[in-house]
Amino acid sequence: MAVLSGAEILIQALIQENVEVIFGYPGGAVLPIYDVLYDCPLNHYLCRHEQGAIHGADGYARSTGKVGVCLATSGPGSTNLVTGLATAYMDSVPIVAFTGQVNSKMLGKDAFQEADIKGITLPITKHNYLVTQIEELAQTVKEAFYIARTGRPGPVLIDLPKDVMTARTEFAYPERLDLPGYNPTYQGHALQVRAAATEIDQAERPVIFAGGGSISANAAPELRELAWKANIPVITSLMGLGVFPENDLLSLGMPGMHGCRSANYAISEADLLIAIGVRFDDRVTGRLDSFAAKARIIHIDIDPAEISKNVEIAIPIVGDAKEILKELLPLVKGKSREKWHKQLAEWKEKHPLKYENNSEEIKPQQVIEEIYRQTRGEACIVTEVGQNQMWAAQYYQYSIPRTYISSGGLGTMGFGLPASVGVQIGRPGEIVVNISGDGSFQMNLQELATLKNYNLPVKIVILNNSSLGMVRQWQEMFYDRRYSATILTNPDFIKLAEAYGIFARRVEKKEGLALAIEKALQVAGPALLDVKVAQEENVYPMVPAGAGIKEMIGG
Template sequence: MPILSGARIFVESLLREKVEVVFGYPGGKVIPLYDELYDAPIKHILVRHEQGAAHAADGYARSTGKVGVCIATSGPGATNLVTGLATAYMDSVPVVAFTGQAPTSLIGTDSFQEIDIRGITLPVTKHNYMVTNVKDLAKTIKEAFYIARTGRPGPVLIDLPVDVLKSHADFMYPESVHLPGYQPTYEGNYMQIKLAAETINTSQRPVIFAGGGVINSNASEELTNMAIKGRIPVVTSLMGLGVFPEDHELSLKMLGMHGTMYANYAISEADLIIGVGVRFDDRVTGKLETFAPHAKIIHIDIDPAEINKNVKVDIPIVGNAKNVLDKLIPLIKTIERKEWLEQIKEWKRRFPLNYEYDDNSIKPQYLIEKLDELTDENTVIVTEVGQNQMWAAQYFRFSKPRSFITSGGLGTMGYGLPASVGVQVGNPNKTVINISGDGSFQMNLQELATISSNRLPVKIIILNNGTLGMVRQWQELFFDERYSVTILENPDFVKLAQAYGIKSLRIDQTNDVEMALKEALNYDGPVLLDVIIPQDENVFPMVPEGASINEMLELKKKKREKEKQGEVA
């Protein structure tokens, strides 16, 4: 049994967990770790801000299904991880974060760069640790990876005092983990599954509502098989995009605040909702009292805390989505449901996603549609947060899981650029496209250096409207067009990218869109495309805050109201 330093135990433990890459930023208290990483067969990606490390680890995890790993030093290095950990926590992403800490003898004395990172991150991690004895280090790392990837995935943080990293102990990596207080349920109750099947088979207007939990459990194939066998239409949450092919006749795309009208109408008229790996959050349900008023609800989720949390459930099934669907599918009958599917087809015909095409200015919806035409299934779309995110979700057709990477629950501006670093590192043979708004882009634009120095061929598309678009949209629609502090004075993004050695283009004419996209996609390296779009372009449809999800603002309705106001004046 070899005697190793804590820093060496850290490296050996990561190798036992088959970690291939870590994202981090060095500092005083983690120098021992970095000294051991110097010769280790683990790739280290130097980000330019610790928040970028957390987001990159998150993007790596979402796109590969593996655990993402990030490292930061003590004090401000550790606190800079917090937003990234909260993002991963809200979206159930398996990340293990390591932070440096002051020596154990100085903890509690307000020593240099000492901070209680465990206390700070307690609400935004699945679990966290401080290792005060080097003998516990290997066991703790084993537990952290186990907790992060099992049950409902989530981030785990390990705080490492520098003296622990310098101390020595016998190294023996545990073969298994035994945590009596942590026993996730993977197999759903068969009687509940049987009852769910009976309910599905007798329903006239069922809808499957699929979320990120389906992707986490690798159950996309099972969910697709269930939908096709049962002839059941499918809506997804934002996190569930890609779980069911959107070019299939049973796809209703995304529902909720900026979902399709036909998805929202289907949920509102359904007699049964089969929720799989979803949280029924407020962006999906709208006004809770009027959500799916005619429907019974089946809820399949691995986290029992989500059952009955937001909506009353008729048939709860706690378990891993893949395992539950495997047992449910054989019990489901093939029923044509002709009347229901004809109604949905009619909604699709009457209420498609739409926008006003303009030869004189680039409409973001048009650009996303053209991007969809020019790319294939080997493409991963990573977004920032805001209008850019919603246009991508609406107008790009997703057909595979892990092809849409975005911050859902926390809505983190600045997520997309560093996340695309992790996605590209984890998927070197895929085309990774970061769709960004000009506001979000500037939150973490320093990661252009990470992309450039690592020669990552990420394609960055900035939908540049010179404003904080989604906030401005709310100000226009609900605050009497009082645009308080939402108009931006942007730098020249083309020159900025060039300063980092990144190829860059700017377009402002519709006729240039296809040519510019082809040039960016065909270029063997990173590209930044600055796309000038109209400042007043909004995301529709839209469910106003507090309204029912079938009470949607449309593009035409907005225009009619403006014309009417003009007539009155």
């Protein structure tokens, strides 16, 4: 057996786990690891901030389904990962994050760049480790990857004291796992599956409600087959966009606070809700007692703790969505349900998503529609958070899983640009568009340097309304138009992009919009469009906070 250093063992373990890409940022405590990275077969991408590195790993993981890997130094390097870990934890994204740590003998002595990152990240990781013995290193890495990608995926952090990285021991990658407390359920309970099939066959007004879990389980083919076979309409949550083609007749779009009226009405009138990989977030349910009040709910989810957490479930099925749907499909019969579909068609016709487009100013919705037209719905759309995120969800028609990449649960502004770095690396050759706002863009704009450094052809489109649009919208509606701290004085984004050596154009007139998007898409490398849009444009329709989802305003 070869005797290797801790840092060498770490890299060998990553190779064993089929890792190809690492996002990272060096520092004192990780010098031994960077020394091994210098001439190893892994591709290390240097971001310009540790937060950029972890969002990059996150975007890579969301868009490919593989485990994202990032590396940061101790102290501030590790604490800069905190927002990224919380983001990935809320959206169940598989990440393994490595952090350097001071020498194990110095732990607890307030050494230079020491932070208790294991303690700090306890509530925002699926699991975390501090490795104090080199003999435990390989086993820990193996466990971390297994935990991150199995069951309900999530981020795992491993803290690595510097002396463990320089110590030497014999290396053999372990074959066995030793996790007596971790045993995710994949196979759905047969009786429950049969009960679900009976409910589905009997239902007059069923609705499928699919979320991010159906995407992480790669269950799109089975989910589509179920909808088509049994003629059941499909609603997709923000995290589920793309799992069912939105241009299909059975698609009702997104539900919730900024969802389609037809989706919210359908949930309110349904007699059966078939929820697949969702967690009934408050942005979806609105007031809980009026959510799906007429429906019995079947809940398919890999995490038993999600069953009846927020909403009472009639038939829970814990397991892998793909496996369960495979079991369920042959048991379900076809049914026409004409009356229900007539009603749904009526709502869809009466309440399409719409916006006024008769002013001089460019409307943000129009920008999204134009990007959709030019990319034929095949681009990976990576959003920031706020109005841009909602318009990108509403006005781009998703039909491919893993093409809408967004921080849904935590709502992390500044997520999109660094995440699009990871998306483009994970899906080379595909069109990646970062839909941004002038507020969010400025939260992680240092990653422009990463785009340029690796010549990643990400197209950044800033919907520039010189304001923190979503907060401003709430101030307009609920705070008497007192725009406290939401109107932004911005730098010249064109000059900024050009300083990074990135192609940039400003768009101020409607006539120039299509051409500018065309040009940006044609540019071989990264490009940025600063699109001036109507400042007081609001996201509609909308369910006010605390109201039932039927009580929508606008749109």
